[in-house]
Structure formats: C-alpha cells, structure tokens
Amino acid sequence: MEGDKKRFALALIYHPDFSLHGYPALRDRVAPAFEELKARGLLDLDTVEVLEAEPADASLVERLHSPSHIQSVINSGYYDVALLSAGSVLQGAVEAAAGGAANSFCFVGAAGHHASHDGFWGFCYLNDVAIAIAYLRDVINIKRFAIVDIDPHFGDGTRDIIGPDPDILHVNFHSGYGMSREEGPNNLDIILPHDADDDRFLAGVDEALQAVRDFEHGLLFIIFGHDSHSDDYGAFELSDEVYAVFARKVKELFPQRVCYVLSGGANARVARRAIGDVVEVLAH
Numbered sequence: 001m002e003g004d005k006k007r008f009a010l011a012l013i014y015h016p017d018f019s020l021h022g023y024p025a026l027r028d029r030v031a032p033a034f035e036e037l038k039a040r041g042l043l044d045l046d047t048v049e050v051l052e053a054e055p056a057d058a059s060l061v062e063r064l065h066s067p068s069h070i071q072s073v074i075n076s077g078y079y080d081v082a083l084l085s086a087g088s089v090l091q092g093a094v095e096a097a098a099g100g101a102a103n104s105f106c107f108v109g110a111a112g113h114h115a116s117h118d119g120f121w122g123f124c125y126l127n128d129v130a131i132a133i134a135y136l137r138d139v140i141n142i143k144r145f146a147i148v149d150i151d152p153h154f155g156d157g158t159r160d161i162i163g164p165d166p167d168i169l170h171v172n173f174h175s176g177y178g179m180s181r182e183e184g185p186n187n188l189d190i191i192l193p194h195d196a197d198d199d200r201f202l203a204g205v206d207e208a209l210q211a212v213r214d215f216e217h218g219l220l221f222i223i224f225g226h227d228s229h230s231d232d233y234g235a236f237e238l239s240d241e242v243y244a245v246f247a248r249k250v251k252e253l254f255p256q257r258v259c260y261v262l263s264g265g266a267n268a269r270v271a272r273r274a275i276g277d278v279v280e281v282l283a284h
C-alpha cells in the first residue's frame with residue numbers, strides 16, 4: 001500500500017460515556033488517559049483526528065453472539081456501553097482500513113476478548129474486534145486480518161469466535177492461566193512466565209510480528225491491555241518504558257493499517273503513561 005496518501009497519521013476514537021458508564025474496574029483510567037493526551041498536546045496536532053464513538057448496529061452483534069448471550073449482557077446493565085465500545089472499534093477499524101487515517105486507537109468502556117459466541121467474563125461483553133471484522137468483510141471487502149493480543153490474559157472469546165477462521169491470524173500473549181488449547185490453523189500463543197519482564201515480552205513481540213509479516217492481511221488489530229504493567233492487575237511485570245518500544249516496533253514494520261483496541265488495565269497512572277506513549281508514537 002505504498003503511496004497510499006492518508007490525511008491523518010492517527011484516528012483516535014473516544015466517548016465520555018466510557019468513563020461515566022464503563023465497567024468499574026476499567027473506567028477510572030479512561031478519562032485520565034484522555035486528559036494526558038490533551039496535556040501532551042497530541043489532540044491538537046493536525047496529524048490527529050478525534051472522533052466520537054457511535055454505538056455499533058445491534059444487527060451486527062446478533063450475527064456474532066447468541067440470543068441468550070445478548071440477553072445476559074442486557075441483564076448485566078453494560079449492554080449500552082458494550083455497544084458503544086464495539087462501535088468505537090468498528091470506527092477505528094474503518095478509519096485505518098479505508099478511511100483518512102494511517103492508524104487508529106480506540107478507547108472502550110468494556111473490553112472484548114473474553115466475549116465468545118455464547119459467553120462472557122472478565123469485564124468483556126461483546127467481542128468488539130470480531131464485530132469489526134464482520135463489518136469490514138461485508139462493507140469494505142477486506143477478507144484477511146491479523147490480531148496481536150498483548151493483554152496478558154488469554155483471549156478465549158476471540159479464539160472461540162475467530163480461531164477456526166483460516167483468514168485470520170490470532171497471536172495471543174498470555175501466562176497460561178485459563179488457556180484453551182484448541183488450536184486452529186492460524187493461531188499462535190506466546191506463553192510467557194507470570195513475572196515476564198520487558199526483555200522477555202519484547203522477544204515475544206519480535207516473534208509475533210514475524211508471524212504477522214508472514215501472513216498476508218488487510219488490517220492488523222492490536223488488542224492493547226496495560227494490565228501487563230507491574231503496577232497493574234494482570235500477569236507480566238512490564239515497566240513504564242516498554243509500551244513506547246512496543247509501538248515503535250509495530251510502526252517500523254507496519255506503518256499503516258493498524259488499529260489499536262484498548263483492553264485490560266485499571267491503574268490510571270499506568271494508563272496515562274502507556275496510552276500517552278503509544279498515541280505519541282502513532283501521532284507523528
């Protein structure tokens with residue numbers, strides 16, 4: 001796609017409801033991270049477009065999740081924010097795949113990678129990335145996708161829905177906990193020790209990106225959880241510095257058509273630093 005002229009370096013998708021009505025463990029980091037982007041001047045750059053998220057169409061959700069699943073999400077009280085989160089990812093995916101931005105970063109109020117066809121857990125309700133893929137396949141005619149999930153929890157919901165699909169590469173970082181071993185043709189697990197440090201993680205990133213390079217795809221999703229930080233709640237013991245290094249590695253190999261999807265993480269200080277650093281890499 002050399003020579004593809006994009007107007008913006010980055011599309012940033014956001015909605016204030018993510019911090020007002022998001023899942024409690026996830027929502028307190030959202031507004032501080034967005035404020036951090038403002039404080040760094042990143043939202044004023046003419047290379048950055050900021051879009052307000054709109055809810056995903058319910059008919060798309062019905063294609064990916066069973067009626068009983070959807071009813072359970074409605075009963076949970078998080079259906080609206082989950083729909084808005086899925087809409088954010090859908091907009092970001094469209095912008096990076098066929099819109100005016102080289103790459104995108106999508107805020108959410110509920111995560112997606114533990115939402116399977118017929119079940120959900122772990123602050124996830126609707127599988128935002130699977131919904132975006134279904135839409136892009138229909139509307140933009142992109143068939144093949146790569147997903148690199150660096151949230152340290154196993155993305156069992158994503159594996160359930162897209163694992164058997166030969167046209168999607170699913171690379172999943174995790175520490176082994178709660179892992180399903182059903183492997184499809186294009187599934188790669190990067191299993192790291194629970195206390196993996198930056199060096200172990202970045203070696204895994206090199207392996208993941210090599211797999212993405214070898215897989216012809218129209219859009220790369222990064223499922224971005226900063227719960228991998230030593231001060232946050234998930235596995236791995238990553239430092240403040242690692243997320244910028246990660247984003248630069250991705251950008252070096254894939255300068256465009258990358259959609260970052262916010263995932264796990266609760267610590268507002270970590271979110272400011274991690275999201276701020278990633279957006280800074282993408283914004284220039």
Ligand SMILES: [Zn+2]
Nearest residue numbers: 151153227264
């Ligand atoms: Zn996680």
